[in-house]
Structures are given as structure tokens and as C-alpha cells.
Amino acid sequence: MATVTQGSLFDAVDDPTPADTQTLETLRAAAADCRACDLWERATQTVFGEGAAEAELLFVGEQPGDQEDLAGRPFVGPAGRLFDEALAEAQIDRSRAYVTNMVKHFKWEPRGKRRIHQKPNLAEVAACRPWLEAELAVVRPRVLVCLGATAAQGLLGPGFRVTRERGRPVDSHLAPVVIATVHPSSILRAADEEARRVEYDAFVADLRTVAAQLA
Numbered sequence: 001m002a003t004v005t006q007g008s009l010f011d012a013v014d015d016p017t018p019a020d021t022q023t024l025e026t027l028r029a030a031a032a033d034c035r036a037c038d039l040w041e042r043a044t045q046t047v048f049g050e051g052a053a054e055a056e057l058l059f060v061g062e063q064p065g066d067q068e069d070l071a072g073r074p075f076v077g078p079a080g081r082l083f084d085e086a087l088a089e090a091q092i093d094r095s096r097a098y099v100t101n102m103v104k105h106f107k108w109e110p111r112g113k114r115r116i117h118q119k120p121n122l123a124e125v126a127a128c129r130p131w132l133e134a135e136l137a138v139v140r141p142r143v144l145v146c147l148g149a150t151a152a153q154g155l156l157g158p159g160f161r162v163t164r165e166r167g168r169p170v171d172s173h174l175a176p177v178v179i180a181t182v183h184p185s186s187i188l189r190a191a192d193e194e195a196r197r198v199e200y201d202a203f204v205a206d207l208r209t210v211a212a213q214l215a
Ligand code: URA
Pocket: 061, 062, 063, 064, 065, 068, 073, 074, 075, 076, 077, 079, 080, 101, 185
């Protein structure tokens, strides 16, 4: 069984193979058995990242939602549909990107028959981090995009403020270009249709900046 501990990438899997000889497939298989925190107990499955190992562009969200947990794929629920729509408007081809999450199990609490999303805590983010580091080591994207505060603060530091720094490249050793923007779910939560439109347009503008970095 694969175990993950906080710390280096090489703690991520039982097999201490260096990162550059891991593949996304071996990582995905190892992550399927991850028990590094308790979230696996209530989740249907590990939702590993998806996309090509050669992708130049890598997106990091927070954690799978209800539909992602069931499907075993990132960003396929309501937030994923909005993300797809915005990507299309910004002329970014999702099939050429790698899409993943900071945390790979769905954290939820029951409310009636529904499973309600709960934000992962710092320990859960830290426990899952070796998987993301391993994905980054394999994909080595030119452009890394953090979607929302969990990804941005997890990767760029707890003081990072998406509202202040969104939509422009920030200094980071993680990739040649690193940009943070809002999480698509935050747009779905906008107070009314007008606010939603404004936030959606700002999100597309940030994605156009991302697209320009790839041109
Ligand atoms: N929200 C995320 O952050 N990731 C997903 O995969 C789905 C919703």
C-alpha cells in the first residue's frame, strides 16, 4: 500500500524511484491507496490529476467535489462546466492542459441526503502535497495556474491573497510562469446574476493572460 507523509517528494510512494522515472500512471496507481490523512475514509476514490505528461499548462484546484468524487475525474461537476466554458472563451484547449487539485479526496459532511463540501485544513493539504509535487516533477509545466485560495496559499504561501495578486505572473520556483486566479466555484456562488457575470468576465480575462503566456 502506498503511504504519503509530509515532506519530500521521495516519501510519496513506497517505491523510492526518483521523480523523473515516475510516470503519471505509476503515481496515479500509488495515490489510489493513499491513507496519508483521514479523508479517504469518506471519499469514494482518489481523484488524481488528468492530462498529458507533456502539458505546458497545469491547473491546480482545491479538491474534488461531489461529482468528481463519483466520476474519479477532476473538474467535471458544476465548477468544471463553468471552467470549461471560460477556457473555451479564452481559447485554451483543456485537452492540452493537465488539471489537478491540491487535495485528492473529497471532504464533505452530510446534510440530509446531500454531501456538502468542506474546505480541507492545513494538515490535509500538507499530507496531500507530495502528490502534487510529484505531478509537477513529471509534467514540469511552463505555466502553472492556481485556481482559488487553497491552491494559491498552498503553493505560494499562507500570506498570498488571490484578490490582490490575481491575473498576473508571480515569482515562484514552481514553474517559469505562475499565475493565480479565483476558483470557478466562487463564481457560481456570486450573489446575483449581475455579480456572476462580472466575476465570470474577470475570470476569463485572467485566463486570457494565461493563454498569452503560452502563445
Ligand atoms: N473544485 C475543485 O477545486 N476541483 C475539482 O476537481 C472540482 C471542484
